[in-house]
């Protein structure tokens with residue numbers, strides 16, 4: 001479980017970007033973060049992934065007070081959280097499978113990234129995960145020949161193979177055609193259900209959030225103005241997000 005209490009983020013010598021945000025997320029939940037451009041969605045994700053320093057607030061992950069724990073807390077987040085970007089960085093000349101196995105820089109020791117050496121167990125684990133996201137047929141295709149949706153699925157497999165329990169996804173479906181977007185969101189939702197994963201996804205289109213999320217967090221100028229179970233937003237809730 002993740003518990004965020006009174007998160008405030010101020011840029012030193014600059015503006016306050018997040019104001020006193022509190023919420024919690026249970027395992028198995030798909031949480032959508034929505035709001036207008038500049039409302040603080042990406043900053044919230046970065047603070048959850050400890051990519052940005054918290055100005056104040058408390059942050060508990062499975063009961064651990066990760067901000068107070070310093071280095072140990074950061075290591076926990078690095079191990080158990082993965083960030084999915086809008087356009088995942090993959091090695092273009094390596095296959096989908098190899099990209100999954102090798103992982104990102106933060107997931108894999110340097111020697112392994114350079115040599116590309118993998119164990120048989122790792123190989124089978126990666127194939128199982130690739131199958132779960134429906135990419136088995138493309139496992140040996142080079143990353144630069146994959147579509148946007150397939151690249152996103154490689155990134156999801158890569159996060160899972162390397163032990164992620166929480167996926168922080170920044171607009172994982174923007175730029176994809178509606179069919180590919182729907183498939184990615186369906187996959188993410190299924191992973192929440194079956195593997196008790198937590199997904200926190202910034203979604204530009206609130207219709208996706210309404211269809212797929214178990215929970216919708218809405219931001220406006222850095223403030224949490226909507227926190228509801230997943231359902232259609234009311235007219236009043238939509239106005240709060242403008």
Ligand SMILES: Nc1ncnc2c1ncn2[C@@H]1O[C@H](COP(=O)(O)OP(=O)(O)OP(=O)(O)O)[C@@H](O)[C@H]1O
Nearest residue numbers: 011014015017035036037038039040041042043044
């Ligand atoms: N390092 C920074 N220094 C100063 N201002 C920043 C910094 N990072 C973000 N901001 C500002 O904080 C606000 C929130 O930014 P953020 O990227 O989180 O918005 P967003 O909701 O993700 O927007 P979009 O939907 O356009 O991606 C914006 O006004 C942005 O300009």
